[in-house]
Amino acid sequence: MHVLRGHGQITEINVAETTKEIRRALLDADVNFKIAKEFTNTVKEKAIGQNVLTTLQPGQLLTKIVKDELTQLMGGEAEGVDLQGSPAVILMSGLQGSGKTTFSGKLANFLKSKKTKNPLLVACDVYRPAAIDQLHVVGDQIGVPVFSDKEVKDPVQLAKAGVAHAKQNGHNVVIIDTAGRLAVDEQMMTEISNIRDAVSPGEILFVVDAMTGQDAVNTAKAFNDVLDFDGVVLTKLDGDTRGGAAISIKSVVDKPIKFIGTGEKMEAIDVFHPSRMADRILGMGDVVSLVERAQEQFDEEQARKIQKKIAKNRFGFDDFLSQIHQIKKMGSMKDLVGMLPGAGKALKGMDIDDDAFKHIEAIIYSMTPDERSNPSLLDARRKRRIAAGSGTSIQEVNQLLKQFNQMSKMMKMMQGGGGKKMMQMMQNMRP
Numbered sequence: 001m002h003v004l005r006g007h008g009q010i011t012e013i014n015v016a017e018t019t020k021e022i023r024r025a026l027l028d029a030d031v032n033f034k035i036a037k038e039f040t041n042t043v044k045e046k047a048i049g050q051n052v053l054t055t056l057q058p059g060q061l062l063t064k065i066v067k068d069e070l071t072q073l074m075g076g077e078a079e080g081v082d083l084q085g086s087p088a089v090i091l092m093s094g095l096q097g098s099g100k101t102t103f104s105g106k107l108a109n110f111l112k113s114k115k116t117k118n119p120l121l122v123a124c125d126v127y128r129p130a131a132i133d134q135l136h137v138v139g140d141q142i143g144v145p146v147f148s149d150k151e152v153k154d155p156v157q158l159a160k161a162g163v164a165h166a167k168q169n170g171h172n173v174v175i176i177d178t179a180g181r182l183a184v185d186e187q188m189m190t191e192i193s194n195i196r197d198a199v200s201p202g203e204i205l206f207v208v209d210a211m212t213g214q215d216a217v218n219t220a221k222a223f224n225d226v227l228d229f230d231g232v233v234l235t236k237l238d239g240d241t242r243g244g245a246a247i248s249i250k251s252v253v254d255k256p257i258k259f260i261g262t263g264e265k266m267e268a269i270d271v272f273h274p275s276r277m278a279d280r281i282l283g284m285g286d287v288v289s290l291v292e293r294a295q296e297q298f299d300e301e302q303a304r305k306i307q308k309k310i311a312k313n314r315f316g317f318d319d320f321l322s323q324i325h326q327i328k329k330m331g332s333m334k335d336l337v338g339m340l341p342g343a344g345k346a347l348k349g350m351d352i353d354d355d356a357f358k359h360i361e362a363i364i365y366s367m368t369p370d371e372r373s374n375p376s377l378l379d380a381r382r383k384r385r386i387a388a389g390s391g392t393s394i395q396e397v398n399q400l401l402k403q404f405n406q407m408s409k410m411m412k413m414m415q416g417g418g419g420k421k422m423m424q425m426m427q428n429m430r431p
Helices: 012-028 033-047 058-073 100-113 129-142 155-168 186-199 210-227 245-253 274-281 287-297 300-311 317-329 333-338 354-365 369-373 380-390 394-415 418-429
Strands: 088-094 119-124 173-178 203-209 231-235 257-261 269-271
Touching: 012 033, 012 058, 033 058, 033 245, 058 245, 058 274, 088 100, 088 186, 088 210, 100 119, 100 129, 100 173, 100 203, 100 231, 100 257, 100 269, 119 129, 119 155, 155 173, 155 186, 173 186, 186 210, 203 210, 210 231, 210 245, 231 245, 245 257, 245 274, 257 274, 300 317, 300 394, 317 354, 317 369, 317 394, 354 380, 354 394, 380 394
Parallel strands: 088 173, 088 203, 119 173, 203 231, 231 257
Antiparallel strands: 257 269
16 A cells, blocks of 8 residues: 555545555455445545545555445444343354354354353254264264254254253253255255244354355345345355455345354354454454554553663663563464464464563573673673573573674664664565
């Protein structure tokens, strides 16, 4: 979005180029072309003529407008499930292979661990014995009982029996897993409507595979016309799927996306946050969450003290330690790195360890207070003692000193007029 830098107001000319970039980002993320075009027009109307705040560049302001609009388009706020009723009944619908059974388990696990509910899973797929077995496997994994009866061939009867069983056994949530087919057909729609009429669920969820892109939208429409469901679950939103299906589905059926499934593990379920998905579609990583987290942990008083020390060339290992502790407070390293745009892909498969700081801390704790505040004292003899004391090698102690010196130099440079130069260098490095 470099086109917009340094203008005081957003004008036709500097918007045209950026809207093109946005449209490209949307199409890359698998958003339907018509929706992408309408969206960029709305953004353009909102943006033109807006005065840019002194602290922001037009690019940042426009990125914010785009992000806010996208967030609204996907529902604005995160939505939960309706858990009223005793028991609360949740009916799952979707095609075969959409991840319905796995998601039923994830939802049960989520309600059990995060909402302290006592759920029951009900197997209503009368066509595939394997589907019933799969639900039992999932139930065993998370310690949630499964109600099934392979003798009964009527899914409506099964669903009713499941709800009755829940009432008798004190389950306050019932999750009904229904049959899926490979394509939408009359019989399937009639069947799921009959189940709905028999158990009147408080919540009907439609599960769809995010990777099927445009097909996902058509399926969602077909199901919604018959079932008038309450919300959508997007599964298989792993690393590389940008999630444009989320926008298209929301625009076509006008129902909220409530959950996303981001992996095979039973814990891999997230409440859908439209604003985070907007970042993801625009390729901004979770920069916003990262900024928020950093702001929560940032200690201004301490930062000011450290700045003074750097200016006087007195930045020592104690200060370094306090900075490490601030980073650790922000959360796990893996999560933090995952929020940086592009970093997730670049570091795929690499193990980013929360113990990364452990041996650094051990080395610093083995130094005397004098050595910490005045690292130039560290000669070979002292380094040997520190290595022995911290259970590390001399190479590791040297490595840390080297990093520390580089960091001090960089900080010194940032303090002087070099800060601007540094930022420019970093800007140029960005792809």
